[in-house]
Amino acid sequence: MKIRTSFGILLLLFALTSCKQAENNQHEVAQQNNAASVAPAELKLTPKFQTTLRKEMQEIQSAMQQILPLLVQGESEKVAQLAEQIHNSFILKKTLTPDELQALVKLLPAPFMKMDRAFHSESLNLAAAAKAYDFKKSAALYGAMVNSCVNCHMQFAQEQFPELQKQR
Numbered sequence: 775m776k777i778r779t780s781f782g783i784l785l786l787l788f789a790l791t792s793c794k795q796a797e798n799n800q801h802e803v804a805q806q807n808n809a810a811s812v813a814p815a816e817l818k819l820t821p822k823f824q825t826t827l828r829k830e831m832q833e834i835q836s837a838m839q840q841i842l843p844l845l846v847q848g849e850s851e852k853v854a855q856l857a858e859q860i861h862n863s864f865i866l867k868k869t870l871t872p873d874e875l876q877a878l879v880k881l882l883p884a885p886f887m888k889m890d891r892a893f894h895s896e897s898l899n900l901a902a903a904a905k906a907y908d909f910k911k912s913a914a915l916y917g918a919m920v921n922s923c924v925n926c927h928m929q930f931a932q933e934q935f936p937e938l939q940k941q942r
Contacts, residue, residue: 817886817930823878826869833863838919841900845912850904853912857901860919861894886930893922 819827837856844852870878879887900915927935 816933817882819878819881823881830863834860838923841916845909845916848909850907853904854901857897857904860897861901886926889922889926889929893919893926896922
């Protein structure tokens with residue numbers, strides 16, 4: 775099993791590195807534009823909003839960690855289910871009242887909202903690629919999602935992830 779998993783991870787890494795630059799270019803340009811247009815700034819949220827956002831991030835992290843081994847093992851249906859779960863994981867919308875949502879929108883910078891929407895869109899695209907058994911595209915989209923996480927954390931979570939600031 776360990777050999778199979780290691781081999782699968784190597785295959786995924788190969789797929790990620792061998793994907794044509796043009797396939798990833800659209801995601802990279804959007805992410806670079808977001809990163810360049812926003813100076814690093816911590817999100818200033820109320821404790822309730824922080825707790826809710828943290829819960830959403832934990833659920834996304836869990837799903838992302840499950841996707842990688844499933845993807846390299848060719849488990850398309852499970853990958854698609856998890857990617858759809860990420861897309862639908864708007865806990866903030868599920869747990870906040872309409873008034874609280876309006877207050878939150880006023881607190882969140884537009885670039886954060888744009889990054890968040892792009893990430894959730896990428897997860898829906900991953901679900902579609904997985905359902906189509908397009909493993910090369912699925913791997914590229916998974917990589918784009920990871921990049922989205924890193925870019926967002928570099929911009930809006932410096933205190934929580936200080937090591938990411940060394941990457942600049």
